[in-house]
Amino acid sequence: MNASGPDVPVTMDIRLSVNGNDRPVTVDTRETLLDTLRERLDLIGAKKGCDHGQCGACTVLLDGxxxxxxxxxxxxxxxxxxxxxxGLADGDTPHPLQTAFIEHDAFQCGYCTPGQLCSAVGMLAEAAAGWPSIVTPDVRAEPGLDEEEIRERMxxxxxxxxxxVNIVAAIGEVAR
Structure with a gap:
């Protein structure tokens, strides 16, 4: 309980760097990044699916x-x-994964697509850095991104x- 009573939120002024832009914001110390992005910064790409970290619809990149x-x-x-x-696109040029998702029809309703795209960008960086997954046959070797690896990592x-099937195909195309 704070000095003002149990129902008064504790807030803090911070500076976020979102998609290359500095954004000063005052946040409740209990507030999630998802809520800050959607409710305070009007960035509605990340979706609130389960609100328990189980579905991945809210996935974003933090320091890559x-x-x-x-x-x-x-x-x-x-x-x-x-x-x-x-922030994935380079100006008016879509990120290669965005283009591949469109070409491979890697979405239907599109609700999970923002999280899928951000996760795929992070996953490709992890693989490029040599991080193995649970299905990597030889953790000392450079991980290849076959269908099984992509499915596990995503x-x-x-x-x-x-x-x-189409999500894996789109990611596989970009990975090659």
Whole structure:
């Protein structure tokens, strides 16, 4: 309980770097990054699916690494680099994964697509850095991104429509 009573939120002024732009924001210390992005910064790409970190619809990149924004407290992110699906494109040029998702029809309703895209960007960076997954046959070798590897590495992102075959194909095309 704070000095003002149990119902008064504790807030903090922080500066977020979102998609290359510095954004000063005052946040409740209990507020998630997902809520800050959607409610305060009007970045609605990341979706609130389960709000428990189980579906991956809220996935964004934090300093280039994948995070579930529904589980990340905004107050911990002062001066960290956040990339949302809105920041993947280079100006008017879509990210190669965005183009591949369109070409491979790797979405149906599209609700999970922003999280899938951010997760795929992070996953490709992890593989390029040589990080093995649970299905990597030889953890000392450079991991190849075959279908099994892509499926395992993307397993934290669910698609209720079942567009997995096309999602894997789109990611595989970009990985090659």
């Amino acid at each position: 690494r994948r995070v579930k924004s529904c589980l990340t407290l905004t107050v911990t992110l002062d001066d960290r680099e956040i990339t949302t699906v809105e 397993s934290g992102n669910l698609c209720r429509c079942g567009a997995y």
